[in-house]
Amino acid sequence: MQIYSCKDCGVYFVSLVGLKGVKYPPRVIARTLCLYNLGHTQEEAARRIATEHRITVPRRTISHWISGYQPITTFHRLRDAAILQFRGGMLEERTLNHQQVYQYKVHLAKLALMGEAVPREVAVKVKSYLLSVFDDFPDVLFQEDKTARLDR
Secondary structure (H helix, E strand, O other), X not given: OOEXXXXXXXXXXXXXXXXXXXXXXXXXXXXXXXXXXXXXXXXXXXXXXXXXXXXXXXXXXXXXXXXXXXXXXXXXXXXXXXXHHOOOOOEEEEEEEOOOEEEEEEEHHHHHHHHHOOOHHHHHHHHHHHHHOOOOOOHHHHOOOOOOOOOO
């Protein structure tokens, strides 16, 4: 099993893959925690996981994951306040129609709270830039120009 170490604090850890007692794939655990931290209840997260991954995860298991992974899912400290502030949803999404189609997403709650973590002038610029993608984004610049010809 691969062993990793944190360069900052020197703590050793292993990846979830291959750990004894982990019944569910790491992607299912991560997606469940992500859904929960986007404001879904444990029951809603379990239903979404059942639909997306065709795996039934008991609510009690989700509860264990939420408490067990708190050290690495730091958004849990802000979850209650974020749910109150962003009742309509914490994500804003837009499809970018480039040569490949991309789903662009911004986590509004994290963006709103960023000002507490970085200097205000930086937060304002980052927020403005990330949200500008939703207004008049020049998708055409990233699409194949069918009128262009190669000179040979």
